[in-house]
Amino acid sequence: MNQPSAMKTELSRAADLELAEATLRRVAALPAPAGLEARVHAALEKAPRHAKVLPWPVAAHGGGTPNWLRGAAAAAIVAVIAGGSWGIYARVQPGEPSRAVTLPRVNATGGFANAGAMRTPQTLSAPAVNAQPKPAQTNAATPKPVAPVKKHTTAVR
Amino acid sequence: MEIAPGAVRDQTRQDDQQAALAALVDEYASTLYRVAFSVLRNAADAEDAVQEAFLRVLRHRDTLGEVRDHRVWLIRIVWNIVLDRKRRAKTRPETDDIADLARVLPARGLTAEERAQARQQHDRALRCVEQLPAKEREVMLLSAFEELNSVEISEVLGITESSVRSRLFRARNLLSDLMGRRRETK
Numbered sequence: 001m002n003q004p005s006a007m008k009t010e011l012s013r014a015a016d017l018e019l020a021e022a023t024l025r026r027v028a029a030l031p032a033p034a035g036l037e038a039r040v041h042a043a044l045e046k047a048p049r050h051a052k053v054l055p056w057p058v059a060a061h062g063g064g065t066p067n068w069l070r071g072a073a074a075a076a077i078v079a080v081i082a083g084g085s086w087g088i089y090a091r092v093q094p095g096e097p098s099r100a101v102t103l104p105r106v107n108a109t110g111g112f113a114n115a116g117a118m119r120t121p122q123t124l125s126a127p128a129v130n131a132q133p134k135p136a137q138t139n140a141a142t143p144k145p146v147a148p149v150k151k152h153t154t155a156v157r
Numbered sequence: 158m159e160i161a162p163g164a165v166r167d168q169t170r171q172d173d174q175q176a177a178l179a180a181l182v183d184e185y186a187s188t189l190y191r192v193a194f195s196v197l198r199n200a201a202d203a204e205d206a207v208q209e210a211f212l213r214v215l216r217h218r219d220t221l222g223e224v225r226d227h228r229v230w231l232i233r234i235v236w237n238i239v240l241d242r243k244r245r246a247k248t249r250p251e252t253d254d255i256a257d258l259a260r261v262l263p264a265r266g267l268t269a270e271e272r273a274q275a276r277q278q279h280d281r282a283l284r285c286v287e288q289l290p291a292k293e294r295e296v297m298l299l300s301a302f303e304e305l306n307s308v309e310i311s312e313v314l315g316i317t318e319s320s321v322r323s324r325l326f327r328a329r330n331l332l333s334d335l336m337g338r339r340r341e342t343k
Contacts, residue, residue: 009337016336017329023282024195024301026262032190033200036207040182043208044215 174218182211185228188304189235195298196239197246198254206242210235226312232305233313240295255283285335293328296321 186207193203213234214221224230259279267275286294299310307325311318 012340013333013337016340017333019278020282020285020332020336021301023262023279024286024298025303026279027195027258027283028191028298028301028303030191030194030261030263032187033204036190036204037183037186039204040186040208040211041179044178044182044211047212047215 174221177221178211178215178218181214181227181231185231186211188228188302189231192232192299192302193235193239195301196236196243198258202242203239206235206238209238213238226309228304229309229312232309233315236299236313255280255287259283281336281339285332285339288335289328289331293324293331296324297328297332300325 189207189210190203193206194200197203197206210231214231221227259276262276262279286297289297295314296310299305299313300307305313307318307321311321314321316324
């Protein structure tokens with residue numbers, strides 16, 4: 001039943017393939033443009049014949065590199081490297097001491113540490129009252145203590 | 158002034174190489190152009206590829222004497238050049254070169270209507286070839302050249318002859334499928 005249609009499909013496949021191959025053959029057979037060979041010859045004429053190697057001036061005049069020249073070249077390289085290093089060293093100043101804040105130490109027994117303070121106020125024990133009077137201050141700027149008022153000794157009339 | 162015999166020998170050798178290269182250009186430039194054009198589909202690009210191929214030969218002219226088959230060797234050189242160019246051209250926006258190519262294909266002795274129909278068929282075929290996987294497409298393109306047999310195609314592609322045959326078989330099957338599908342959608 002399906003044989004005629006299968007054969008038809010097969011034939012059309014073959015025809016399609018033949019058509020595609022014929023197209024490719026036509027593309028492959030397209031002629032080259034006129035004067036192609038002449039242009040290729042011209043391009044080859046323009047191309048450099050030999051690889052260019054820059055000659056080393058001394059070696060080009062015969063003989064190897066003299067020792068003094070090698071020494072001078074080495075000295076020049078050393079001078080350049082040393083000069084560069086010195087330039088970098090001279091420009092970079094040693095840094096200031098670190099301003100980092102040191103953290104307060106924590107007592108091993110717990111609680112607050114004094115955080116490096118010179119005087120630690122006693123906050124737990126009550127302050128002791130000093131019985132002795134304070135010495136008079138000699139500073140002129142401070143107001144002088146008012147002299148004690150003399151008591152009237154006259155009798156009341 | 159005395160001329161050293163070595164210098165004379167060198168000059169003679171260079172002249173011989175030059176003459177051999179010129180002969181290669183005269184004989185194979187056209188073939189190389191057609192190979193390049195079948196891939197690049199652009200006359201200027203194909204000509205550039207041919208020139209580049211011969212410039213490569215010029216750089217390696219010392220090895221010319223060792224080459225067994227100059228034709229296949231040159232086709233291999235230009236083939237590698239055009240594949241490289243095609244790969245690089247992929248980054249550029251695609252142009253509809255297939256339509257242009259279908260237009261320039263010869264259609265002598267046909268009426269205007271037949272010519273238009275042939276152009277459509279060429280267009281369809283070329284678009285289907287373009288859809289083939291790269292390996293199959295390459296074998297298909299090279300097999301279209303009458304001057305290349307399967308052994309020479311294998312030398313150009315650097316694969317075995319049996320690989321060429323199997324790729325060609327696959328390419329033909331795929332191509333007829335694609336052509337049929339494209340015909341049905343029209």
